[in-house]
Amino acid sequence: MGTTTVVTTVCDLCNTQTVSTNRDTPDLELYEVFVGVWNPYCDSYPNRVGHFAHWCRPCCEKTGLLKPIARGDLSAPAPSPVTPPTIEEMLRELIRDETHAVLQGDV
Numbered sequence: 671m672g673t674t675t676v677v678t679t680v681c682d683l684c685n686t687q688t689v690s691t692n693r694d695t696p697d698l699e700l701y702e703v704f705v706g707v708w709n710p711y712c713d714s715y716p717n718r719v720g721h722f723a724h725w726c727r728p729c730c731e732k733t734g735l736l737k738p739i740a741r742g743d744l745s746a747p748a749p750s751p752v753t754p755p756t757i758e759e760m761l762r763e764l765i766r767d768e769t770h771a772v773l774q775g776d777v
């Protein structure tokens with residue numbers, strides 16, 4: 671008879687909660703967020719004071735602590751790299767623009 675481990679993860683900021691039976695990869699990935707102070711010139715206790723919380727990825731992204739992950743379609747083909755125009759292409763476009771301006775009477 672096997673034992674099933676149930677893991678409950680809760681974001682301390684938005685209170686999103688998930689219950690998972692997989693201990694290694696819970697459904698809700700949490701990040702430890704902390705803020706604290708430390709005086710490097712003081713040896714007396716308490717020299718370090720910190721506050722810790724566990725936030726989900728969306729909360730970390732909303733607050734700017736983590737960069738958003740591109741959630742596009744991974745099966746979509748990657749965009750082709752942008753290649754700079756050649757001199758010939760730039761000259762053609764310049765001539766085309768100037769010709770168009772002359773024909774429109776803008777010059």
Ligand SMILES: [Zn+2]
Binds near residue numbers: 682683684686
């Ligand atoms: Zn959250």
